[in-house]
Amino acid sequence: MILPPVTDQALTELGRTEGGPETLSLLLRDQHTRRLLLLRAVLDAVESADPAVCSAAVRVRLREAWALVEEADRVDTAVRATARTYRPGTAPTPTGDTGAGPAAALYGGAAAPTYREGSGAAPAAALYGRAAAPTYPEGTGTGIETGTGVHVGSAAQVYGDGWGLTPAGGQGGQGGQGGQGGQGGQGGASASAAYGRVEAREPVEGRGGSTPVPGSGLTLAGPPLPPVRALLLNPFIGPWARHCLRGLGAAAGPRGERDARELGRDLAYFGALAAVAAARAGVPYAVRLTARDGVLTLPSLGALRTAAPGDTPVDVVHRRQSLTLRRPGEKDIVVRLQSGGVGAWSDSAAWAPAHALPGLLPGSGPVPLDDLDPYRTARGGPRHHDLSGPVTLDDAERKRWLQSWSGIASVLRLGGEHRVTEAVALLRCLVPLSAPPGSMPGGSCSGTRREAFGAVLSSTPPTATTFAATLVHELQHTKLAALSDMLTLHHASPQARHFAPWRPDPRPYDGLLHGAYSHLALADFFQRCALATPHPARRESAWAQHARYREQVGAVLPTLVGSGDLTAQGRRFVDQMVAVYERLAEHPAPRGQAARAEAYVRAARALWTQRHAPSE
Structure with a gap:
């Protein structure tokens, strides 16, 4: 099913610098899908990369990290399902210090599985599931052009209409054969063979549902993301994925030893992310990670600083919400996870917790x-x-x-x-x-x-x-x-040539639109503050801010409205901006504040013209 299009209601709300629960949910859902698309693009690019670009060892490490993520997602899903269905008097097994952790029921008290880099020890079914690989035909749907020689097709073709992640399906291939494929480093293989299908399906909470916005009386469409999937969709997955794709893309040109080392470092970040996801889910494991330039960052938990300044191996063992970090020639460090999803604490000065x-x-x-x-x-x-x-x-x-x-x-x-x-x-x-x-x-x-x-x-x-x-x-x-990302608002040139009173340099049309949009929201925000606050000094300050931002927006709206490069949807969007700008006039700022704002914008235009007007 194709992702929902941007509705007229959503476009209207966003044009007014607002956004109701359905509209905000639409943006979140689309961005989550795009992050999964980028992640899938990285997995595909690694599998098809030339061995000179991405070594067999790096490829195997990424597969094993993905297997650990799959296991974490499986355990997290099972635990959440149990929590929803248990009967009073039969509470689930506690986690953390007081119990064996949520993985205990799945492992039955057996020794924890080990996912050691380069060992090929991850379960074959998890690594080499037989899910069919999706295709990414260019020019169909809303694809993502990564700018690195890798094109990712439409979300609808790959993910359907939900959120989340689907582990590798089927019975699984032979671990030995899959391992040989990775060790041999033959390019051209699809990532589905190694990673299964990275899919945005319905969340574990079930179809539909909603997420309350605490304290507001409102709800967002769709249930909250489970912890493992939320970690995979954190904001820095986007920059990480694009950085990896630049290193893997054909457009990058010939690679040297330094380039290969940097790519290996970038891909190793996913191993640390997988270790965090598994720890949060309560999956016991032992992995070997690498401290980059003497620092091992475990996203959302913290960072370990090693005594050695270069790249240093760190063995990480997780048991019962406790991580043991082992470095060559140094004392082990024990780190304990904190509830709430952020932070882990240790008495070692080498550990810096996330806050x-x-x-x-x-x-x-x-x-x-x-x-x-x-x-x-x-x-x-x-x-x-x-x-x-x-x-x-x-x-x-x-x-x-x-x-x-x-x-x-x-x-x-x-x-x-x-x-x-x-x-x-x-x-x-x-x-x-x-x-x-x-x-x-x-x-x-x-x-x-x-x-x-x-x-x-x-x-x-x-x-x-x-x-x-x-x-x-x-x-x-x-x-x-x-x-x-979801629709085209304009086809304007990227040439920087427009006056913006909030910047000393010429702006391209898109930059002008962004600036006017954010300043319009600020004009509205400070007007509401001025009308609502009982404190005279704060009210005067708010009126001054409102007057300046509104005057700045008024100086550029004619350029935005008069552009012939706006699409039909872009025209509706800008028209809503104009409606908000005109509504602000219903409660004008005090005359002195408005006069100072007008003088400010006049001076800014005069200075800009002096600097950037074409010479005779």
């Missing part, structure tokens, strides 16, 4: 404050000119983040209940950045990455109001980028 901020609303999940993941910012590529680099937080900085976060829900609610809903629904993690170079005290910067849907990058927000405005701003970019 998270509390749920935005009571009952909502924690929001990771990720300063560890190696794919949290662009690696080796150009960085946005206004953004600083990533930073590792100390306790004092984390405290400042928490202080600003603690008051953010009430500020967002002043700007409209829909701002709270979209933050709970779309925000998946925060990536700390250092303070902008040369910024004044209280200055900040923020951004999003199109390939990392759900992640917001930001320097430490000085106040809850600044933090709330950052989320409103960046989540509009998130929504518009996701919508643009």
Whole structure:
């Protein structure tokens, strides 16, 4: 079944910088599917890669990591099904310190399976299932062009209309034969032989269902993702997959030893992800991972720093929610998993735990404050000119983040209940950045990455109001980028030639649309705050912000509306932006604030024209 198209209602809501539960669910569902498509593209590219590009050993390690993910998904599914059907008085076996973990019922107390890299020890059925490989015909459906010489076909052709992951089906081939195929490194094989079918099917909770948005009285369409699948769909899977595909793509050209080493490092990240998924599911295992430049990152758990500076093998053993990390010539480190999905703790100074901020609303999940993941910012590529680099937080900085976060829900609610809903629904993690170079005290910067849907990058927000405005701003970019993946809004040239009063440089049409969209949301947000707050000083500040953002949007709307490159859907989208802009005039800012905003935009235009007007 084909994924639902963007409805007129969804397009209208998004054009108004809003988005009800059905619309937000549509964006989430589409982005989840695209991440699975990218993951499948990586698996296919690895199997078909020339041995000079991807060695047999690397290929085998990826297969074994995938087998561990399948086992984790199977156990997680079985445990969740048991939890839904047990009768009072017959509670499921507890997990963690007090029991054998959720895998106990499946293993019957037997010794844990071992998935050691390069050993071929993973179950043959898991590694070499006989599911048929989907095809990716170009030009049919909404395919994904990865920009790396790899084209991925439409979601409907591969995944149907649900979410999730289907393990390898069938009876399974002969492990020895499959192993020989991997060892031999013969290119051209389909990933389905090694990985089964990566499929977005109905979630384990069953067909239909819904996910409440705590504290809002609203629900998102579709049940929540199970933990293992949520880990596979985390925001950094997108950047990781695209980085791998660049290394595997035919367009990359001849490879040297360094390129092969970097690709091996990139693919090894999935082994760490698989180890985390299995630990979260309670699957006992023993694997060998590699600390990259002396650091082994276990996504959502933390990072281990080894004494050796280079790439170092680390044996990881999981039993009963406890990880034992073994390094050559060093004392073992024991790490214990924490409930809530983020963090693991150890008394060793070599271990840095992952941290998270509390749920935005009571009952909502924690929001990771990720300063560890190696794919949290662009690696080796150009960085946005206004953004600083990533930073590792100390306790004092984390405290400042928490202080600003603690008051953010009430500020967002002043700007409209829909701002709270979209933050709970779309925000998946925060990536700390250092303070902008040369910024004044209280200055900040923020951004999003199109390939990392759900992640917001930001320097430490000085106040809850600044933090709330950052989320409103960046989540509009998130929504518009996701919508643009689903349909074409315009066919404008990428040439940077348009004036934008919020930037000193010329902008392409798409950049102008993104900027106007996010600034329109901020104009609406601050107007609502000004009308709702009882504090005079805060009200005056909100009116000033509203007046400036509205004036900035008004300066570029004629360019957006007058473009002949808009599609029919793009025209409806921009028309809704105009409707919001006009509605804002119903409650104008105080005259002094409006006059200062007009003067600001006039000065910005004059300076821009002086710098960028064509010479005579």
